[in-house]
Amino acid sequence: MTIFHSEPELLEVLDNIEATLASASTCSPDQFTKHYCEAGALHGFYALDGHESDDEEFAMLEKHAKRIRNIELALQSASNVCAEEDALKESYIQAGRYGPDEAVKRLSQALLSLRD
Numbered sequence: 001m002t003i004f005h006s007e008p009e010l011l012e013v014l015d016n017i018e019a020t021l022a023s024a025s026t027c028s029p030d031q032f033t034k035h036y037c038e039a040g041a042l043h044g045f046y047a048l049d050g051h052e053s054d055d056e057e058f059a060m061l062e063k064h065a066k067r068i069r070n071i072e073l074a075l076q077s078a079s080n081v082c083a084e085e086d087a088l089k090e091s092y093i094q095a096g097r098y099g100p101d102e103a104v105k106r107l108s109q110a111l112l113s114l115r116d
Helices: 007-026 029-045 055-063 065-077 090-094 100-115
Strands: none
Touching: 007 029, 007 055, 007 065, 007 100, 029 065, 029 100, 055 065, 065 100
8 A cells, every 4th residue: 555554544534534524514604715625635635536556555445435436526516616805706707616605505515415
């Protein structure tokens, strides 16, 4: 294995990302970016797509693929977030961008739908 020394280590990372996303989905809009970016950074840092993994680690990631995919879907649900002041600009609106208020709602909604 190249990134995770064990399956419990992977599970701890997934727990941390999910907890951070849960915090982002219930926090105030001014704290959203901090939590959301932390969750995204953890996802990237640990290369959960498996591109750095050997066969053994890739098999472990595959075992938890649904959980990893749900994290990715949750991150994608709010990926067009921008600063609140920019979210009011026509060019940002036309580009499908939105502020932290809307991002909190979208992430919260995504997490609810992914639970089912």
